[in-house]
Amino acid sequence: MSPELIGSIISLGLTMSAPVAISSLGEVFSERSGVINLGIDGIMLMSAFVSFHVVFLTGNIPAGYLLGILTGVLLGLLLGLFIVVLRFNQVVAGMGLYFLGLGLSDFLYRVIYANKVVLIPKTTALKVPLLSEIPLIGEAFFNQYPGVYVMFILTGIIYFILYYTRIGLWIRALGENPRACDAAGINVTLYRLLSLVLGSAFAGFAGAVLCLEITGLFYENLTYGMGFIAIGLAYFGKWDPLRSLAGSLIFGITWSIGISLQDVFIKIGMPEMTYFMIMLPYLAVLVSLLIMSKGARPPASLGKPYYRE
Numbered sequence: 262m263s264p265e266l267i268g269s270i271i272s273l274g275l276t277m278s279a280p281v282a283i284s285s286l287g288e289v290f291s292e293r294s295g296v297i298n299l300g301i302d303g304i305m306l307m308s309a310f311v312s313f314h315v316v317f318l319t320g321n322i323p324a325g326y327l328l329g330i331l332t333g334v335l336l337g338l339l340l341g342l343f344i345v346v347l348r349f350n351q352v353v354a355g356m357g358l359y360f361l362g363l364g365l366s367d368f369l370y371r372v373i374y375a376n377k378v379v380l381i382p383k384t385t386a387l388k389v390p391l392l393s394e395i396p397l398i399g400e401a402f403f404n405q406y407p408g409v410y411v412m413f414i415l416t417g418i419i420y421f422i423l424y425y426t427r428i429g430l431w432i433r434a435l436g437e438n439p440r441a442c443d444a445a446g447i448n449v450t451l452y453r454l455l456s457l458v459l460g461s462a463f464a465g466f467a468g469a470v471l472c473l474e475i476t477g478l479f480y481e482n483l484t485y486g487m488g489f490i491a492i493g494l495a496y497f498g499k500w501d502p503l504r505s506l507a508g509s510l511i512f513g514i515t516w517s518i519g520i521s522l523q524d525v526f527i528k529i530g531m532p533e534m535t536y537f538m539i540m541l542p543y544l545a546v547l548v549s550l551l552i553m554s555k556g557a558r559p560p561a562s563l564g565k566p567y568y569r570e
Contacts, residue, residue: 270517271401276475277542278513279408280305280467280484285491285498285505286419287463292495293423294456295436295562299355300340301464302488303362308332308468310366313479314373316381326469333465336362337458345454348566359488367481383477384408408470412506415463420502432456436560439567449567464488490546497550499557511549516542 284301291298312329316322340358343349370376387410389403423429431452434442439449471487472479490512498504519538 266521268397268401270514270521271398272405272517273520274510274514274517275401275409275412276406276513277516278509279406279412279474280471281487281491281494281512282412282506282509283408283415283470284464284467284488285494285509286415286502287460287467288492288495289460289498289500289502289505290419290423290432290463291457291460292563293436293500293560294432294453295439295560295565295567296345296453296457297351297355297492297564298337298340298457298460298464299352299492300336300358300362300461300488301491302484302486303359304333304336304461304464305362305468305471305484305488306366306482307336307362308465309472309483310370310479312469313381313472314369316473317379320382322382322384322473325473326466329469329472330462330465333461333463333468334458336465337461338454340461341454341457344566345450345457348568351564351566363482366479366483370479370481378478378480380478381473384474406470406474408466408474411466411470412509416502416506423502433560436562439562443567443569449569453567464491467491486543490543493546493550496557496559497546497553499553500560504553508546508549508553512542512546515545 284305288298288301308329311332312325315328316325336358340354343354344351384406386404386406393399393403395403421429423433431442431447435447435449435452435456439453442452443449467487468484471483476483491509494505494508494512497508498506519541523538
């Protein structure tokens, strides 16, 4: 392969990794506190629609990002009310939120845009002087959309918080033994709720990134299950931010390879292989999960509501 093709594959792979990695980081943080958020895909869809609608109406792309994040926060608060405060089953409530986001985003799009294909201005890539001139990898890593840079920055921030701060220690302890945390004076409900809302805000931002940086439009089921991939990558990474980022990069690069090879198969008269190429990133994540999650031990209190005696 030519250096230009390799650089193109890496560049597209990083772009496709961003929404998955960002939402997976949020899930890692949430699950570390003992709360599963199965509504990530619904949050991403709803946030993507809100971002799309805001940018279509105003042309203001930063407002699209902010409203996407706010949508994630509000949906996170809604989910937190049910599973942290009211202690509903986390799996059932999370799936309910997913279907809410899936159905409501599609309904609003159909009502407002009547199934028309509507394009919005996409975010422009940010080129880093000098670094973008590095051969082969310069353009791929340093001429990217904001979401790619944020992906790496947030990974470092979440890693530092979890392992080098008192709050991070509390979050990890909440997932293991919330009763001991309560006895130590830590407000279990508050910190679990904040962790869930933060993770939902990340999912909201990921939805905005998907719409404003990758597609530039909205349609039904825009995420194609990326939110569920993000949940799986939390397990793949054994609830570690760096490992989850690695899994996200596998997904993104494999997606990029699949997209890049579609034209090759069409040219050699094998168009049916394009469907396999679309499946390739999901297959790669599945195989990686089977290999890497062996022996993974989730936080002891993951998915268990806390009842104070």
